[in-house]
Amino acid sequence: xxxxxxxxYETCMASKNKQFGRKAILDSHVYCFNRGYGTLDGCRCxxxxxxxxCNVTLLADSDGNxxxxxxxxxxxxxxxxxxxxxxxxGKLKKNAKETAAKxxxxxxxxxxNVSIAILGRMPSKQSLLQQVQRSRKEELNAPANPTNFxxxxxxxxxxxxxxxxxxxxxxxxxxxxxxSEIPVADKKILIFARxxxxxxxxxxxxxxxxxxxx
Ligand SMILES: [Zn+2]
Numbered sequence: 001x002x003x004x005x006x007x008x009y010e011t012c013m014a015s016k017n018k019q020f021g022r023k024a025i026l027d028s029h030v031y032c033f034n035r036g037y038g039t040l041d042g043c044r045c046x047x048x049x050x051x052x053x054c055n056v057t058l059l060a061d062s063d064g065n066x067x068x069x070x071x072x073x074x075x076x077x078x079x080x081x082x083x084x085x086x087x088x089x090g091k092l093k094k095n096a097k098e099t100a101a102k103x104x105x106x107x108x109x110x111x112x113n114v115s116i117a118i119l120g121r122m123p124s125k126q127s128l129l130q131q132v133q134r135s136r137k138e139e140l141n142a143p144a145n146p147t148n149f150x151x152x153x154x155x156x157x158x159x160x161x162x163x164x165x166x167x168x169x170x171x172x173x174x175x176x177x178x179x180s181e182i183p184v185a186d187k188k189i190l191i192f193a194r195x196x197x198x199x200x201x202x203x204x205x206x207x208x209x210x211x212x213x214x
Contacts, residue, residue, distance in 0.1 A: 003065040003066055003067075004026070004065075004066040004069075005063075005064050005065055005066065006024040006025070006026050006031070006047065006058075006060050006064035006065075006066065007024060007025045007026070007064070008022060008023075008024040008064045009022065009023045009024065009025075009087050009090065009091075010022065010091075010094065011023045011087060011090025011091055011093065011094050020033055021033065021090065021093070021094070022090075023050065023086065023087055023090050024047055024060075024064065025083060025087075026058065026066070026070070027077065028077035028078070028080075028083065029049055029050075029051070029056075029070075029073055029077045029078075030049070030050040030051075030077075030078060030083055030086050030087075031047035031048060031049055031050060031058065032047065032048055032049075032050045033045060033046075033047055034046045034047060034048040034057065036062075042061055042062070043061060043062045044059050044060070044061065044067060045059070045060050045061070045062060046058075046059055047059075047060060049070070049073060050086065051073065051075050051078070054073055054074065054075060056070045056071055056072075056073050057070060058070040081115075081117040081118050081120065081121045082121045084114070084118045084121075085114075085118050085119075085121035085122040088110050088114055088118065088122060089110075089122060089123065089128070089131070091110060092106060092107065092110045092128060092131065092132065093131060093132070093135040095109065095110070096131070096132040096133075096135040096136050096139075097135055097136065097138075097139040100162055100163060100164055100172050103129055103132045103133060104129065106132050107125060107128045107129055107132060110128070111125065111128070140157075142158075143155065148186070149186065149187045149188045150183075150186055150188075152188060154178050154181075154190065158177075158178070159176070159177055159178035160174040160175065160176060160177050160178075161174065161175050161176075161177040161194050162174055163175060175194065175195055176195065177192050177193070177194060178190065178191070178192055179191045179192065179193050179198065
């Protein structure tokens with residue numbers, strides 16, 4: 001008998017390990033990738049049920065062929081719309097990390113392409129917008145707050161703004177975002193701005209400045 005197979009979905013892939021965040025379906029239950037390890041018989045992936053509180057696992061090879069069947073779940077599998085909603089939220093997080101589209105565009109892209117039934121099982125639009133922002137924050141993996149300002153070096157990825165190529169290229173292009181670093185006593189003034197807003201300022205007579213002390 002041929003091995004049973006997991007249906008694996010490309011959902012939110014973390015940058016460090018392409019497996020993490022992937023989801024899969026077997027017998028109507030949704031599983032999340034848990035861990036992978038090598039054996040003499042090849043790679044084994046452990047998948048765990050995505051139902052809250054359920055810890056049923058299964059083992060599969062890297063192609064999704066089942067190597068150890070899961071035991072019985074103590075809950076019913078989600079209905080088709082809930083399963084699809086779960087997968088779509090995973091795709092949303094993947095898109096959030098991999099594209100430069102606006103937050104609302106990432107959410108609309110998913111919401112506009114699912115049926116009403118699936119939409120009804122997905123979190124609210126507001127909640128999805130927050131999930132996109134959270135996924136992007138995780139992806140940025142921002143460094144810890146500096147202990148002093150003198151030695152503060154802004155990492156390259158925070159000193160540039162990534163945008164879609166206006167010349168039509170598929171790759172993201174970078175423009176300068178950190179415009180100036182001005183030392184003041186033992187502190188620094190950092191000026192972050194996109195060039196188009198610098199141009200606007202240049203053409204503006206009155207500036208309103210808000211000073212935040214911290
Ligand atoms: Zn379960």
